[in-house]
Amino acid sequence: MAAQNDAKRDEGPEWRTDFIRQAVIEDNKTGRWGGKVITRFPPEPNGYLHIGHAKALWIDYGIAAEFGGEFHLRFDDTNPTVEEQEFIDAIAEDVRWLGCDFGSHLYFASDYFEKMHEYAVDLIQKGLAYVDDLSAEQVRQYRGSLTAPGKESPYRNRSREENLDLFERMRQGEFPDGSRVLRAKIDMAHPNMNLRDPVMYRILHAVHPHRGDTWCIYPMYDWAHGIEDSIEGVTHSLCDIDYENHRPLYDWFIDAINQGRAKPIHHPQQLEFARFNLTYTVMSKRRLRRMVEEKLVSGWDDPRLPTLRGLRRRGVTPTAIRDFLAQVGVSKYVGTIEVELLDHFLRAELNRTSPRVMGVLRPLKVVITNYPEGKSEMLEAVNNPEDAAAGTRQAPFSRELYIEQDDFLENPPKKFFRLSPGREVRLRYAYFITCQEVIKDAAGRVTELRCTYDPATRGGDAPDGRKVKATLHWVSARDGVDAEIRLYDRLFTKEAPEDLPEGQDFLANLNPKSLEVLTGCKVEPAAAAKTPGQRIQFERIGYFCLDPDSQPGRPVFNRTTTLKDTWAKIQQREEA
């Protein structure tokens, strides 16, 4: 043992990996699957993917990719009453977007219906399955409870012939929905509820998105899932920890099928890992749907939602999500991840890749009194200080400008070093200016500043070496483009919105300020020239993504995340 550990350490830090990868490494070493690694992501097409699904996806895809294996996208379309083509398309799109390339390995559980049916008939013939006429309500009652054993259905001991006949007639459509089911004959007193004669088929006269009306009986997930994996030769069947209880049933089904079979069908190894919660959001499909249906958000792609579509619209990148998931890791503990971790990886990437532009969210007019009227000039600005290859651009400057309202305070506190009366600051890439006069309206609100500039500081440096404590972003009044800017914040005010006092609705924790729409913002021309989906940084403000709602000449930006803001932190502390 000690020698083995030493050997592992010699391989370097890579051996420190999660328990699933360790199992794969071990299987490859022992030749359990002949060196093959086949994984799959098996969504049901009845909704949109969210970041929780992305974890499973990234584990499935990542492991196949790392070990030179095969990754399948397989739709678990066994319940036509809730599944739709729209979701199939959306899910496939999101999977690709995340970077999980399934190549030609796109499959549908419904393509295996014939095979599953054949296996079901086989089980009936072996006396391991039976048709039950009990109603759904009766089935439930007969199942017993967590602590009390169930009791056997009076139909449990029908003859093979009768079972075969009834199952065939179920398939032929002779019986109405809900009138009969096919059940596995296991043990009504089993301590694991899943093994108390689980339902294998139910009657559903419904049109299937892929199979039309070919079928009117549909397999239950537990019956179908293991067979799907078996047919595809999945070696490592990775899933949520919730299915740990079901593994004995999947094993039972495969063993039952293999009983007396000359060539046994493939028996995948299921391994379970934990899903996670994210702070300040909810992940359950039911709750997400409710917010969409009650129009508390704009749709499944609302940038505040943890759906992949929402994150994408917000400007979150696939790389950031992947880096985040890699850091989250794989374990069997259902933890709560702080959303700040996602933000961290998001900023790390966006800082590297986003072109900088200047945009003023809440404009305050500034007139440079000693700058010639009618004059304008172009000033060179760096596109991305983190990436020299991004080059420079020309930003127009003129006598009348806008700066951020937050960047001026008439009576500044000690730690505020932006503009105030008599103080000199730098306009980024432009000039030093000094505030000479404050103009107010009748209500006493500051409406305009009169400043002077120092022509010798053109470009932003003083030849005499004097320093200023602040650099402000600005937009030329003449050249700036009007924009709408949507400031998104966390959707809920509580870290765990679902953690509620008795009888309270999670919507009570909705953040009323999760979206603030700003109009009349001013952005420099370079920002307006972007196309929807493109990401930028408004200097000193944050990262933004151009929204599809944008119109020519009237861009709409979504705030992806803010820049770290030390001043905001100081302010908060002073207030507290």
Place this chain on the structure above:
RNA sequence: UGGGGAAUAGUGUAACGGCAGCACAACUGACUCUGGAUCAGUUAGUCUAGGUUCGAAUCCUAGUUCCCCAGCCA
């Protein structure tokens, strides 16, 4: 009260009988034409009680707490 899982800094994760490490967060400081970025540093942890052992996060026993399971959903 049946069965199945899980507990390591604030959060997540590593250490597989031999120095409890990493990331985020928080806090200091340096630097800065983004109060950004960057850099340096600080704080902080093995659920509890016994046992085995030269040595325990790791093995054993008992307990505590949390999660999942009673759809003809997946």
